[in-house]
Amino acid sequence: MNKKILVVDDEPSISMLIEFNLKLAGYEVQCVYDGEAVFDVLPRFRPDLIVLDLMLPKLDGIQVCRRLRSQDNMVPIIMLTALQDLSDKIQGLDNGADDYMTKPFSPQELLSRIQAILRRLGALPSASPGEVVRIGAIEIRPDQREVSLHGETIELTPKEFELLSFLCKHRGKVLSRQQLLHGVWDYHFLGDTRIVDVHISHLRDKIEKNAREPEYIRTIRNVGYKLLEPSTMQSSLA
Template sequence: MKKKILVVDDEPSISMLIEFNLKLAGFDVRSVYDGEAVFDMLKPFRPDLIVLDLMLPKMDGIQVCRELRKQNNAVPIVMLTALQDVTDKIAGLDNGADDYMTKPFSPQELISRIQAIFRRTQSLPGAAENVVHEIGRLAVFAEQRDVHVDGKPVELTPKEFELLLFLCRHRGKVLSRQQLLHGVWDYHFLGDTRIVDVHISHLRDKIERNARTPEYIMTVRNVGYKLTGPSAADSSSPA
């Protein structure tokens, strides 16, 4: 069955270009031209992914992201922006976007990023992944895709979970931002590594007692990050 993609852009030439190329790549595509129309399409179309422009009439891309996540809708979102300011890109990530691209962009690069997202969300853990990573107060259930802190469930986005699980698999190892970008986002080209920093910040807010003095996700200056924690309580055991 074809994956369904909803394209949201108020510039007809861009919307048509994206839709044309996505259809050539084998996707089922629908287009709408303002933010409010996204919610009219959720039930009848049920998109597997949304390509969402930042600047839209009626409801902008940030508002759409925020409302979707408020409704606990975890549909992957690729944000498009004509703005070069990194704060605008980070705002999209802060409000629930999984990725962003700056206009103008290559349609093939957009397709590559969409395919990478689908590869990550569709991959099913095998028997070796049927483990629980327990590190101090933190427990990550690989197969169930659940995270508990102090025995209480923590809500993570799909991408936040994939990032945390990747860190767990490489616990104690210093990982560069580019390694995380490749391992979690599956990018095979040089990307903007700030996307990693934003998701790390979100994870810290959710799993650390104090995000400013983390006990799990440590920053290694000028390199990247590593997952650490109380060694006495650590184990990786079959679920």
Template sequence: MQKKILIVDDEPSISLLIEFHLKLAGFEVRCVSDGEAVFDMLQPFRPDLIVLDLMLDKMDGMQVCRKLRGQNNAVPVIMLTALQDVSDKIAGLDNGADDYMTKPFSPHELISRIQAIFRRLKTLPSSTEDTSFIIGGLQVQVAQRQVYLDDKPIELTPKEFELLLFLCQHKGKVLSRQQLLHGVWDYHFLGDTRIVDVHISHLRDKLEKNARTPQYIKTVRNVGYKMYNSIINETSMA
């Protein structure tokens, strides 16, 4: 079955270019030109992924992402923008985007990023795999994509959840920033490891009582991060 891609861009030349190459790659494609139209297309089209421009009329890309995630809609989003600053990239990811590309970009690179996201989704545990990770007072319920700290629910963005899950799946192992980039985003951010540091910082804000002495996510100087092996037990609830 063809994967469905929704393109959201107010520049017709950009939309037509992306649409042409995505259709050649075998995707079913629809295009809209403003942020509000995204929500009109969710039910009739049911996209598997959204290619979303940042600068849009009526509702910009950041607002679209926040609204989608606020509705618990986990459809993958690749955000497009002419802004080059790394802080803009981080802001896009923090607002729920799965990936971020700056204009101008290669359509073939966009297709590679789309395929990487679909590959990553295939490797995530299915809804039938009722597994949890118990880490001290932290519980990560994989199939339900829910996290509890001391029995209280913790709200994570989709990418924060996937980063936490990846750390749990490699409990006790020191993971470099590049390993985390590749394992969680499924490609390399051209050496921009600050993306990992920012997401780790946000996870700690939500999970750690004291960021200076973290209980769950340990920094290994000059290497990367790991989950504390001594307090992790994986429990299968078959």
């Protein structure tokens, strides 16, 4: 069955361009032109990914993203923005978007990013059925894509789950931001590493007692990040 992509953009020329290229690549595509229409089409279309413009009538992209996540809908979202201001891009990530692209953009690059996200989702889980990965008080169940902390389930977006899983796979190793972009976002080019920093911040907010003094995800200045078990981190800092 072909993967389904929901395109949300109020500029018909852009929607048609995206739709043409995605259908050419074999995707099933539905286009809507305002934020409220997203929630009308979701029950019957059930997209595998949403391409979401930031500036929309009725509900803007941030409001749509926030509402989806508040409903525990973790469908991957690529945010499109015509705004160059970094704060607008970061705001999209802060409200649950997995990635962003600035207009004007190459349809081929958008297609590549969609393929990368869906490819990684399709590749997970890679663990044995029923396997539980434990690090400190965190338990990861890859086959169910579930994470718990002290026995309580915590809600992660698909990208946060992939990021945590990748860090666990390479626990104790220093990973550069570019390595994380390659390993988690499947970028095979120099990407905007601020995407990594924002997702690390979100992940810390969910798994750390104190995000300013993290137990698990340690920042390696001017390099990247390293995941350690709490006891290992304490001994390494002693």
